[in-house]
Amino acid sequence: MALIVQKFGGTSVANAERIQNVARIITDTYRAGNSVVAVLSAQGDTTDDLIAKAMEINPRASKREMDMLLSTGEQISCALCAMAIEAMGFPVVSLTGWQAGMKTNKAYGSARIKSIDTERIVSELGRNAIVLVTGFQGLNKYEDITTLGRGGSDTSAVALAAALKADLCQIYTDVEGVYTADPRRVSGARKLDEITYDEMLELASLGAQVLHNRSVEMAKKYQVKLEVLSSFAKKPGTKVKEVVKKMEKTYVVGVAKDKDIGRLALVELEDRPGIAYKVFSLLSKENINVDIILQSIGRGDTKDISFTVKRGDLEAARQILEEHQESIGFDHIDVSSNLAKVSIVGAGMIDNPGVASQMFEAIYGARINIQMISTSEIKVSVLLDEEDADKAVAAIHKSFFGE
């Protein structure tokens, strides 16, 4: 008998029919002889309604009261799902974040889980009940309700799986698993059976949007075995773990595209020590994250530095740098917002130097110009014109995975 934590997102519990479906998945797992703890998100329309009500009354409401308001969403979906399971004749209990012992820091709206007091859950499992827990929320030291912010319910599930030493944490979503590329855009995109935590982290940060990075980081830290699968299709999904069996010669697990990219170039920068430090410390003080950095070799006494930021940070980055034009010492700033980043990810890459050149060859074959290149141990990213990105993904995917 195994202990399985299952997580169901907002689309999986969107209406009565889908809640019945979730109840079936949970009770099937229970009837197979497992203990089940299920973490549920709020119904999508509930959250939208609550936010609309708040905006009507006070668009600048405190985060504390927003948490008080929004945390009702998961309580509603958990209670409804418990009712569905009761109707099927199984013992079940729904628990709020605080009843489930989820303790967070005090950051309303974006709290982090500090610890989980599992006493209540363990006691409910001990009397053979199915336990439903509200995702996305906990209690801080003031005994106030907090919410965990983006990706919160995934994180709740992984944290519970870690605290309960669960055998498996299943993340049910509206896709069937992790794919070699976005299946809506790339024909021939294949579902992966397995993927490592590190690969999943790179794919998640590259916009694959299957699992939130926070939850994958936590799963890696506590070695929680994850499985991403669909609540609508009865199929095995993708397992995420520390080490996976690689198919022969498959070093790349996926191709991803990220359009949320803006590029700045400081042109004719004075070539003196400490100048890069000056530029990037100014941006970091403004909480602007820099992704790819490319520094040209000096020409005479000047050089150029190009770097990418999130598109929403582009204007703020330009302003802060222009304010310091004199002290930094550059001729002008070149800004570009119509670029995209395309990346390949794979844990075996570092031992296979041919992988990067195979990617460049595929891009060259599609007659696409590369603007910047960045590499890490398990990924290679290139910056391209946004209009070429889909073509590049398709060409790269075909080169590594065939049609």
Next chain:
Amino acid sequence: MALIVQKFGGTSVANAERIQNVARIITDTYRAGNSVVAVLSAQGDTTDDLIAKAMEINPRASKREMDMLLSTGEQISCALCAMAIEAMGFPVVSLTGWQAGMKTNKAYGSARIKSIDTERIVSELGRNAIVLVTGFQGLNKYEDITTLGRGGSDTSAVALAAALKADLCQIYTDVEGVYTADPRRVSGARKLDEITYDEMLELASLGAQVLHNRSVEMAKKYQVKLEVLSSFAKKPGTKVKEVVKKMEKTYVVGVAKDKDIGRLALVELEDRPGIAYKVFSLLSKENINVDIILQSIGRGDTKDISFTVKRGDLEAARQILEEHQESIGFDHIDVSSNLAKVSIVGAGMIDNPGVASQMFEAIYGARINIQMISTSEIKVSVLLDEEDADKAVAAIHKSFFGE
């Protein structure tokens, strides 16, 4: 500086505009130099939506999960009202039942408040915050959320006022106070400035529906000064307290009508000792409450017993008695469901025997037949044909209060 507990019902918080209005009432009280604890009900449509969602999934859901579901309603209205008060620039905090220390017994769906741990509220008041508390709910010894059932939010407010030793508990509703008769039906119905707890109890149980009996009983027990007033009109309401100054010669405070009445008569009952005990213990075992009982003087070896029950209990009462026809020993049962009870209430009545006969005279003057009569220290009730009830109320009201 006084401590005032205010309670706002579902219609008072029905939408954004009304929540703003409630926020104004609360902050006006606060700006006048008072400490304020406000108890809020759920928005009416929220509760309706939640019940509809539950019914769709499981019409026989457990009371525990229904409480888990429905308790979100007050949490939503409290958070929204807190946001409205924040927008007005006042310090405020919303608290759930468990955060406010409301401890109940374990009866899901109809819990009773056992104690209130006021530490959190007192500490929030200490930092000059306005405190909003979810009505209708608490926490039982299993750390599960419970709801208090009908009249729960009134009871929450009175219990908080008692525990905090508040100077006043204001119950804001959609009527302007307690009237001498239903103002929608009786022209000339007058608002009372003051009324005693006992009079209020009789009026409430007679269907005046301004305050729930449970909350009035608790107010009487802990001597909490109540005021019933409208959240829509800026006018003083009706004060409810132990002793009130009576206007000269006014012994009657109100005339009430209750249509939720059914009458059974056991005809030709054997006249032997213990027969009344047998009849009413059978009904009490089935949780059927009996209101007015009338026993005829025996004729030879038989007598008749008539009594009233709530209309919804009529059929169950008939069945249980027919099942025991032989052992009780009666000829047949006569059932009537088209009756109404009309009552006058007033604490001075017992010392003024003329009051009852003035009521009977008014009914006689309207040519209405009285079927049963029942009296207590502070009320006289008569049973009439339902179609005559409004005419009787008008005639009685005119006799005691004028046009």
